[in-house]
Amino acid sequence: MNSPIAASTMADACDRDMSGDLCLANSRLVLPDQTLTGSLTIERGIITEIAEGDYVPIGAVDCGGDLVIPGLIELHTDNVERHIEPRPEVDWPHLSALIAHDAELASTGITTVFDAMRVGSIHSGKGRYIDYARKLADELLAARSKGYFKISHFLHLRAEICSETLLEELAAFTPEDRVGIVSLMDHTPGQRQFRDLSALKTYVSKKRGMNDAEFADHVENLLNLQARYGKQHETGAVREARRLGAVLASHDDTTAQHVATSASNGVVFAEFPTTVEAAEACRVHGITVMMGAPNLIRGGSHSGNVAAKELASANLLDIVSSDYVPSALLLSAFRLADIWDDLPRAIATVTSNPARAARLPDRGALQTGLRGDVLRVRKVGQAPLLRGVWCRGEMIG
Secondary structure, eight states, rough: OOOOOOOOOHHHHTTOOOTSSEEEEEEEEOOOOOOEEEEHHHHHHHTEEESSSSOBBTTEOTTTEEEEEEEEEEEEEEHHHHHSSSSSTTTOHHHHHHHHHHHHHHTTTEEEEEEEEESOOOOSSSOOTTTTTHHHHHHHHHHHHHHHOOSSEEEEEEESHHHSSHHHHTTTGEEEEEEEEEEEOOTTSSSSSSSHHHHHHHHHHHOOOHHHHHHHHHHHHHHHHHHHHHHHHHHHHHHHHHHOOOEEEESSSSHHHHHHHHHHHHHOOOEEOSSHHHHHHHHTTTTTEEEEHHHHHTTTTSSSOHHHHHHTTTOOEEEEOOOOTTTHHHHHHHHHHHHHHHHHHHHHHHHHHHHHHHTTTTTTOOOOBOOOOOOEEEEEEEEEEEEEEETTTTTOO
């Protein structure tokens, strides 16, 4: 593989006026396999040159030794739903919510996002949301086509196996929607994420205000849905992901058998495996492991599952997702750098590794020919301070 460092001499750089381009100079560039002092030039949205040295050309941004890293790539975030429904039963105007969501992600250094939206009703009778994902996707795609967003947005369909309407909802999407990811969710009580029913009760009671009787009915309903639809929904969701041309992900795999099934379905990456056993099985089957940044930063899972730090220490972690805290993504990379004593490897978990898993070969690394999605970061104590965000060479934060 050719080195991304330009062969131009220091004299060439000194003679060049960079005022017509974006040049981040006198920076510590985090390249795929090393960190070095140098400059990075972006022209027409593409990285065109990486040169070693601390010289600051005319018109360049003097980074004063700050780090320059690729823009962050987020594969799984529920953040858009938080803006759509800021409180239970509050439906916020969707365009305003989408724009606010986009701006928030840009402010945290995320330059590419796969917006997760649920597909498949889990409420029998009232509360069915069969048109939810299709309508929200239409609004998001329209906003994207009109240039309302600062960053790149793709669709991530969270296919809830334990539901009534999953296949009907998936059928409403077409390859023209360019769905990037379909993840197989199964939130049946007593297994995967919610093996501990008390954790599920705490979660739904706070979110929906259920009393004991309502919670018992909720559990019974979900168990009945799994018994009626589980297998056909899993098979159908895998088929629909292939029809849509989407990357397939698993969710909350717990046992080696779960992972073996995921592998047979063609899963590319595993979201939030809940045990060391599952993460180790992912290694055996060549499935990339993704964990949540909040888990890593808090030191453990709020559901009582395996700690991301434990998997990182065992070299069983490849990708980090901000999940429900966008600002956690950048911080998590620096936490991993402390664990591994390897900054490029840690940065890869939020840049090149998710890009590879999502089949986005045009971004995720500081390398000539790739998109000019870059961040300027200064480390203050143990925390990263974001000092600039550029998407395709345009400053957005």
